[in-house]
Structure formats: structure tokens, C-alpha cells
Amino acid sequence: xTGAPPTDRTSVFGAAEADGIVRCxxxxxxxxxxxxxxxxxxxxxxxxxxxxxxRLVRTDPLVLLTRAAGSGAPLVPFLDGSEEWAGELAPRxxxxxxxxxxxxxxxxxxxxxxxxxxxxxxxxxxxxxTEGIFSYCGLKAKIDTxxxxxxxxxxxxxxxxxxxxxxxxxxxxxxxxxxxxxxLTGGSKREGAVTCAAMLALCRxxxxxxxxxxGARVVLQAGAxxxxxxxxxxxxxxxxxxxxxxxxxxxxQGHLDEVIVVDDHITGVLTEHQAGKCLSMxxxxxxxxxxxxxxxxxxxxAHPGAGWGGTDIxxxxxxxxxxxxxxxxxxxRLLLTSTTGEDALYCxxxxxxxxxxxxxxxxxxxxxxxxxxxxxxxxxxxxxxxGAGGSLRAGVTENPxxxxxxxxxxxxxxxMGGAPCHRWPGGGITIMADVLRIPxxxxxxxxxxxxxxxxxxxxxxxxxxxxxxHVEHALALEALLARHGxxxxxxxxxxxxxxxxxxxxxxx
Ligand code: SF4
Numbered sequence: 001x002t003g004a005p006p007t008d009r010t011s012v013f014g015a016a017e018a019d020g021i022v023r024c025x026x027x028x029x030x031x032x033x034x035x036x037x038x039x040x041x042x043x044x045x046x047x048x049x050x051x052x053x054x055r056l057v058r059t060d061p062l063v064l065l066t067r068a069a070g071s072g073a074p075l076v077p078f079l080d081g082s083e084e085w086a087g088e089l090a091p092r093x094x095x096x097x098x099x100x101x102x103x104x105x106x107x108x109x110x111x112x113x114x115x116x117x118x119x120x121x122x123x124x125x126x127x128x129x130t131e132g133i134f135s136y137c138g139l140k141a142k143i144d145t146x147x148x149x150x151x152x153x154x155x156x157x158x159x160x161x162x163x164x165x166x167x168x169x170x171x172x173x174x175x176x177x178x179x180x181x182x183x184l185t186g187g188s189k190r191e192g193a194v195t196c197a198a199m200l201a202l203c204r205x206x207x208x209x210x211x212x213x214x215g216a217r218v219v220l221q222a223g224a225x226x227x228x229x230x231x232x233x234x235x236x237x238x239x240x241x242x243x244x245x246x247x248x249x250x251x252x253q254g255h256l257d258e259v260i261v262v263d264d265h266i267t268g269v270l271t272e273h274q275a276g277k278c279l280s281m282x283x284x285x286x287x288x289x290x291x292x293x294x295x296x297x298x299x300x301x302a303h304p305g306a307g308w309g310g311t312d313i314x315x316x317x318x319x320x321x322x323x324x325x326x327x328x329x330x331x332x333r334l335l336l337t338s339t340t341g342e343d344a345l346y347c348x349x350x351x352x353x354x355x356x357x358x359x360x361x362x363x364x365x366x367x368x369x370x371x372x373x374x375x376x377x378x379x380x381x382x383x384x385x386x387g388a389g390g391s392l393r394a395g396v397t398e399n400p401x402x403x404x405x406x407x408x409x410x411x412x413x414x415x416m417g418g419a420p421c422h423r424w425p426g427g428g429i430t431i432m433a434d435v436l437r438i439p440x441x442x443x444x445x446x447x448x449x450x451x452x453x454x455x456x457x458x459x460x461x462x463x464x465x466x467x468x469x470h471v472e473h474a475l476a477l478e479a480l481l482a483r484h485g486x487x488x489x490x491x492x493x494x495x496x497x498x499x500x501x502x503x504x505x506x507x508x
Contacts (some may be wrong), residue, residue: 002493020054026104027133027446032189041446043131045101053107062114062410062484063439065418067493094499095477096493098417099129099454100442105395106133111470112395117461118477122499124461127501128396131403135450137386138164138180139199141434142173143218143226144236144378146339148264148312149174150215156213160189161194165188168211172237176200176210176220184449196449202382203435203451205441216306222417223380223436229306233378238371241268241309242297244339246291247276248367248375255363257332258284262301262319263339264310272296283401285327286334289319309338323353335364341371382435384443388455389428395470402467403457404429412459415500417442431455437497458500 002276016025020035024044029037035054038045042059049055092464095099095118103113112130119125144150149166150156156176166180183195203210207221219227228231238244241263252259252270259270271284271298290301301319305312313319330351337344346364347355359380360368393400406412407429414421414431417438423430435443444452465471479486 005108006065007292014052020046022054023054025106025108028240028264028448029446031227041444041452043444043446043452058101058487061487061489062102063417063442064105064481064488064490065098065439065493066096066490067096069497089199092437092483094483094493096414096418096499097127097129097456097477097480098269098439098442099131099456100417100439101247101489102129102454104131104133108391108394109398110395111473113391114282114480115474116480117474117490119499122324125501126461126464126471127371127456127458127470128352128469129454130392131292131444131452132388132392132455133448133450133452134384134386134388135184135448136181136390137177137199137384137451139178139202139454140167140179140383140385141202141220142170142381142383142436143176143233144376145221145226146230146237146264146310147174147228147233147234147306148178148215148310149218150212151304154215155213157213157310158198159194161191162212163191163195163239165197166215168297172239175432177457178210178449180394183354183396185384192449193447196445196451200443202447203438203453205382205435205440208409213304220382222380222434223240224380225378226380235340235375236343236378237263237309237393238337238374238487240266240338241275244265244268245270245273245296245335246275248371249273249279250334251367251370252335252364253279253281255333255361255367257282258286258334259335260286260288260316260319261337261339262311262316262343264302264304265299266293267298267309267319267443269298283408283449284332285324286320286332287322288489294320308343309337310341316343317347317355320355323349324386325353328353333364335368337368337386339369339371344368352423363486383432384416384435384438384453385432386451386453387428388429389430393429396470397470399468406459406463406467411463412457413500415455415456415458418456419497420500437494439491439494456500 021032024031024039033046034038035046045059046054047057097116111130114129116127154166155162167175167177178197184192198208203221209219211217216228240263244261245268261268271281290298302311302313332349334347346360350356353498394401397403416433419433419437421433424430442454
């Protein structure tokens with residue numbers, strides 16, 4: 001059991017049984033918890049109340065985020081789990097009640113654990129908070145690397161179980177799709193448990209090693225450099241080979257007669273490329289392997305791999321297919337580089353028009369360094385994606401479709417631990433949030449298996465009443481602080497997140 005102060009919400013949850021056992025009814029598992037023990041998820045425990053009788057408590061504190069009035073002012077946490085707030089009526093414009101530590105109600109028709117009424121910027125506002133249990137959730141992992149991690153669609157394994165797959169690569173990043181309802185529920189019990197554990201660790205910003213079938217071993221951690229086959233990535237490429245040729249064409253000119261930027265997707269050849277033509281560069285007559293897409297842009301010059309530019313190339317001269325003696329000349333200065341500048345080779349053609357590796361002249365080295373300078377640090381990003389359009393809406397309103405429509409209409413703001421969520425268009429409330437913007441210790445799990453994540457709905461009080469909200473369960477923020485302040489934890493509002501309550505004009 002954790003040592004965090006319990007939040008007193010025993011009237012909502014749990015049923016006392018014989019021998020001091022309490023049955024937790026916060027999720028479908030319905031744990032029977034003995035005195036002094038925690039339930040299967042460690043989120044609830046059986047602890048003695050003031051009267052000595054067993055009671056169910058949430059083991060983590062409710063997290064309140066505070067911001068100072070006025071922009072630029074220092075942020076001051078107002079609560080350290082103290083009683084000094086008991087009964088105090090104070091202006092609370094700068095307090096946001098998150099769902100972290102709020103608990104879960106089950107079955108779905110029960111009102112959410114906290115329905116907080118407050119006044120922000122002169123607008124009566126309601127924030128409905130609950131720790132949602134998400135069977136329908138997954139992660140999108142964006143891994144800033146050119147290196148080939150595995151074929152699109154390849155299985156991603158953890159402890160021998162499939163927990164996801166490689167999905168469409170993005171510009172300079174490889175992408176994994178992890179978790180999701182099929183791996184949580186559609187395979188073996190072990191597959192579901194391993195998937196849930198991996199997702200939970202990643203959401204908690206911890207490192208997780210996965211293996212791509214037929215590909216690489218990758219260590220993922222939100223906000224950290226990806227580690228591919230034991231090597232930490234440092235640079236995210238400046239662009240594809242064609243882009244790199246275009247960006248640096250002027251800086252190459254005068255120092256080089258030809259530049260080939262090796263890339264798994266689009267290899268660029270400067271003098272053939274429009275950039276070289278615009279600079280009136282003389283055709284060099286060096287032809288590379290692969291399929292010519294447009295002038296100076298070649299696809300499939302090699303196979304994907306962990307070599308130069310995400311290809312399997314270790315010796316870049318391999319991609320030279322032919323040198324045209326009508327166009328090329330002895331002494332021609334040639335640079336081959338990867339899209340990050342980490343790999344680069346300078347050559348000159350000899351009398352037989354064969355490339356000969358030479359020490360890189362200073363002017364060329366400067367531009368190769370400039371390519372590296374323009375690379376961003378390689379990071380792993382983890383986005384949590386879930387459907388909040390299901391049953392947890394009933395904890396907000398008795399007529400859930402009204403909530404869905406108002407969320408879709410932008411009148412209800414959805415946050416996760418105060419962090420902004422991107423809402424996908426179309427039906428339902430399908431949201432996506434960057435786990436790095438969500439406060440620490442926000443995620444949990446239940447052994448169904450499913451992830452537990454905080455979710456808050458913030459809207460005007462009159463709108464909440466109009467859409468059939470559980471207004472009779474609303475608690476004024478001051479009353480909540482008085483009643484639960486001792487079991488709450490104040491944290492400073494993360495400066496990078498927009499304040500979610502009643503911005504300009506009073507719209508939530
Ligand atoms: S798994 Fe957790 S939330 Fe579910 S019943 Fe057990 S203690 Fe309660």
C-alpha cells in the first residue's frame with residue numbers, strides 16, 4: 001500500500017463485509033480487500049477510519065493544480081496536504097481540480113467522483129473529474145530516427161508477446177502503434193497483461209524495450225533519445241535527401257561539383273536537382289542506383305537498414321551506378337552524405353573517372369557540420385489515445401449524447417490531468433494527449449486489463465445543467481477543499497499547458 005494520505009471518499013465506494021473485509025466496487029474486478037491490504041490495482045486499500053472500522057480509501061492523493069494570478073507571476077503551490085484550508089472560503093480562480101487520484105465510479109450511471117462547481121473569470125463553471133478505465137486505448141510512439149526499425153506492419157513484441165505494430169513512417173520519424181483493445185482483450189490473458197504493463201510504463205514516462213519482428217531492438221521512453229540496437233540516437237535528420245540538397249545547395253556551390261544525399265526514401269543528386277539547375281551547376285554525369293522519380297530525386301537506391309540515411313548502405317560508393325565520360329571529368333569534387341551529416345565521404349574522380357576518397361576540404365566540412373547543426377535532437381514521443389465516448393460519460397450526464405455533442409462543438413473542454421487533448425473529428429470523444437504534458441503519477445491500471453487515466457470535462461454551469469448533468473452532486477470548490485484538502489496534494493500548474501478554465505469571453 002502506498003504511504004500517500006488517503007482521500008476520504010468512503011461514502012461513494014465500497015461495501016463492508018464480514019471480518020473487516022471491504023469490497024471495492026470502483027471497477028468490474030470487485031476486489032474483496034482485507035484490513036490493511038490494497039486491491040489488485042493498488043489504487044484502493046482497506047484502512048481503518050476515525051471510528052476504527054474498515055473503510056475503502058484511494059491510496060493516492062487527489063491532485064490540485066494551482067497557478068498564480070496574472071501571467072508571469074511565480075507559481076505558488078497552495079496545499080501541502082495541510083488542514084489550514086479546512087472551512088476557509090478563499091478565491092479559487094487559480095485552482096484546477098484534476099482527476100488524478102479522484103477515483104472511479106462503477107457501474108457507469110453513478111455520478112463521477114467529483115463534480116466541482118467554481119467561479120473562474122466571473123463565469124460559473126463546472127469541472128467533472130474521474131479516473132476513466134480505458135479498455136479502448138493505445139499509444140502512438142514517434143521515434144525520431146532514420147534508421148529502419150522494421151517493415152511497416154511488422155509486429156512489435158515485448159516479452160515475446162505482440163503489443164503493437166510498426167505503422168506509417170513520418171518525416172524523420174519511425175512510428176509504432178502500441179496497445180489497443182485487440183491486444184488488451186483479443187489475445188491470450190498474458191498478451192493483455194504484458195500489453196497493459198508496457199503501456200502503463202510508457203505513460204508513466206518510464207523506459208520500455210521492445211523488439212520489432214525482423215527488425216531492431218528499441219528502448220522507448222517519452223522525452224528521451226531512442227536507443228536502437230543499443231545505440232542512442234542523437235540527431236533527427238534535417239529532411240529527406242532531396243530537401244537536404246535544396247536547403248544547402250548554395251553552400252555546396254563553389255566547394256563541390258556534385259553532392260549526393262543518401263536517403264532510404266528520396267536520395268538527392270545536386271546537379272540533376274532543380275536546386276542545382278537554378279544555380280547553373282554543370283551536370284556531373286554521375287548516375288545513382290534506384291528509380292528516378294523526378295530530376296535529381298531517386299527512390300529505392302538501396303534496401304532499408306541501419307546504415308547511411310536509413311538504408312543498408314555502409315559503403316556509399318555502392319550506390320553509384322555509372323559515370324558518364326561525356327559529362328564527368330578528372331578532378332570532379334564529389335560529396336556523399338547522409339541526411340544527418342553523421343556519415344559523409346569526400347571523393348575526387350581520378351583520370352579513369354573512378355571516385356577516390358580524399359581528406360574533406362574545410363569548406364565542405366563546414367557545410368556538413370551545418371547539416372548536423374540543423375538536425376534536432378532525436379527524441380521519443382508517446383501520445384496516449386483513447387475513446388472517452390463510452391460509458392464514463394454517464395458519470396457526467398444522464399443523457400450522454402448531449403455531452404458528446406457539446407464536446408464536439410467545442411463548448412466542453414476535455415483535459416487529462418489538466419493537459420490539453422486533441423479531439424479527433426467524427427463520432428465519439430476520441431482524444432489524444434502527450435504523456436509528457438500530463439502530471440506524474442497520473443496513470444494506473446486495473447487487471448481487467450485496462451489503463452486508468454485522469455479525464456476532466458470543464459464547461460459553463462448553465463450548460464452543465466442544460467445537458468442533464470448531475471448538478472445535485474456538484475460540490476463547491478471551497479467545500480471540496482474543506483472536506484478533502486487533507487487528502488489532496490497541491491502542485492504548480494505546468495507552464496506549458498494552457499489554463500483550461502473559462503478563458504477570454506467566458507467560453508470554457
Ligand atoms: S482492481 Fe482496483 S479498482 Fe478494481 S475493484 Fe480491485 S481495488 Fe477496486
